[in-house]
Amino acid sequence: MNQDWNAAWRQQILPTLAAETWDLIVIGGGISGAGILREAARRGWRCLLLEQRDFAWGTSSRSSKMVHGGLRYIAKGQWRLTRDSVRERQRLLDEAPGLVEPMSFMMPHYRGGFPGPRVLGGLLSVYDALAGRRSHRFHDAQQLRFLAPGVKESKLIGGTCFVDALTDDARLVMRVLSEARADGAVVLNGVRVEQLLREDGRVYGVQVEDCEAGGPLQLRCGVLAVATGAWAERLRLPESPRQLRPLRGSHLLLPGWRLPVAQAFTFLHERDRRPVFVFPWEGATVVGTTDLDHREDLDQSASISAEELDYLLAACTQQFPAAEVSATDVLSTWSGVRPVVGSASAHQGKPSNETREHVLWQEPGCVTLAGGKLTTFRPQAIEVLKACADMLGRHFEDHAPAVFAAVPALSIPGLSPQQWRRLAGRHGRDLPRLAQLIAESGPETVGNTDTLWAELAFACEAEMVLHLDDLLLRRTRLGLLLARGGEAYFPAIRQLCQPRLGWDDAHWQQEQQRYRVLWQRHHGLPEATP
Structure with missing residues (x-):
């Protein structure tokens, strides 16, 4: 290679x-x-x-970051999709630790609410059977208050916990x-x-x-x-x-300290009874997602609307009222367009169906x-x-070999076991090349993120970066995790990356301005927000 x-x-x-x-x-x-x-x-x-x-x-960079079996598909009778999903979820967990990681999901239950513990427990029993392992448990209200401080307590009767997975898509x-x-x-x-x-x-x-x-x-x-x-x-x-029926799903990213959650929460939004998720990711907290027809130009990046922002903030208020999350707390946003196949009649129905x-x-x-x-x-x-x-005219067989090759065994001084696992998951067989850069520049991270400066250097040298947004929004996620897309770090990023990218000063300035405009339009708050 x-x-x-x-x-x-x-x-x-x-x-x-x-x-x-x-x-x-x-x-x-x-x-x-x-x-x-x-x-x-x-x-x-x-x-x-x-x-x-x-x-x-x-x-594929703007999903909800979930590697899951699609619990709700069981209720819709989509057995094959759920079966394949839970099997592939386990395969990815086994083959790519550090990139695909298990995550505990909690659904709180309230008096008079749906689904109740018995209904959800029944669905999860089928879910577990398809996966070949039991992973759900019910916690009463007292236990849930300890496990999930800040969750809405009015009429709370408990919560059901199950396991799925998250990734950096x-x-x-x-x-x-x-x-x-x-x-x-x-x-x-x-x-x-x-x-x-x-x-x-x-x-x-x-x-x-x-x-x-x-x-x-x-x-x-x-x-x-x-x-x-x-x-x-x-x-x-x-x-x-x-x-095709393009459907948009939008998300908010909050600083982890602003809405701290140790596990993912899933609940039904009061407005339309759609499932919403609040979960920890990369040291921050994600709130998502919406599900509505995307009628804008597909050649332009999708952006969150003012209505979607209000919908997701209302979800935070509904489930974590004491946090009082507002638009001023949002670090960044992203919106993805799902390539959903529908029939002519289906286009008239709810997107979530x-x-x-x-x-x-x-x-x-x-x-x-x-x-x-x-x-x-x-x-x-x-x-x-x-x-x-x-x-x-070729013979084809699927022997289901591993998608990912084994990660080379090596020691990287200065890194914790958790950091090594993270880097091994994200970089796989490229880890030795990255380790050389870490040895040269040290194991320092960018701001309060888990991303190493050496990862930026590696991306510029060996991961086909053509534009600044390639580097900050996809090779790394710094553009989402740092305030205003990482603008405060531009001088240090330029010093490290400009020589490796081979850009002259004019080219760098052009890319920086292009990135600012792109970030504000597609990853900031919608313009209609006061």
Whole structure:
């Protein structure tokens, strides 16, 4: 695997792409595309992934960070989705400790409320049976007051606790892409697919444009996999029916001290009886999510609305009234667009009632994945590759090997066991290279976050950073975790990163201004807020 996976390498490799006929080209650099690429590369396919923006730019960096089985899908009768999800959740917990971590979830119960302890306990018994292990327990009101200080106490009868998992979704994408690259895959961002190339009714390649330097290319392949999430319909034939229903989910991030929670809380919002979550993540507290039709331009980053902000603040007031959380407490926000597949009639119903099942759309030479969940990216990828193998006339078997290679065993002086686990989970087989940078610059963290300065240096040298927001919003999450997107740290970040990125002063200033505008528009508070 090329250690220097960066803009200089990208400039060298781009002109050579058209000289090859690829077995597989994957369009889309989110978790779905990364998963497809990883499974193809491990089987020896000559494969290329193209992402028009940045890896995990869309939904895969703006999810609710949960790797879960989808408890509510049991009530909807979606047994296969729940079964696959709980199995994949456990697989990820086993294979990627430090990146995917177990989290205790608590649902408080109140007199006259739904679901009560018995109903939820019954659902969780099925949930546990599908997972193959029991993980839920009921706590009475007295126990819950000790476990969850500050929770609303009026009519409280207790709470049910169960276990799911959390992740850093953008780092999960990067780790999967790292595994694919180690098996020979070529991975590029900033390359837009303009159209599919068809001949005699079959897709044989793509027309692309380099979004950074300009210039078209035509690339040939045996088969194409489209995994572009909410954008999946754009490359389909004009006569194909429109089936996607883009749904927006928005989140608030609060300083951990402002609403301290030691576990995740899930409860039904008083306004619409939708589940809302409040949970600890990266030393801060997340409140989310909304679920409504996204009618804005998909080519622009999604942003939280004033109504969504009010909805999530009301959720905080409902469940933690003494905290008196307000808009002035919000560190940052993010909004993602879910690629939900719906029917014509379903588009008239509540967004939260839509299924999260995925579907495959096929035409000769091309397989498109629509819908699906982060947790089940691996079985979705297998399904796509089976369809691709059929088109290539290849035999395909799924032996379910590990998604992630074992992390190299090494000692990094100055790091606690918890820090080592975190870095091993996020960087995997790249840990030795990161360890060298830690040895050179020390194990200091940026502000009060868990992110090391060395992680910024590593991202600039070897994680294909093309823009400042790639670095601060996806390779690291500093843009979400630090006040005003980390503006107070810009001088130190510039000193460390500008030489490694090869940007002159004018380029740095341009990127810094671009980032400020982007952050305020898409990660700050909505303009309508007084």
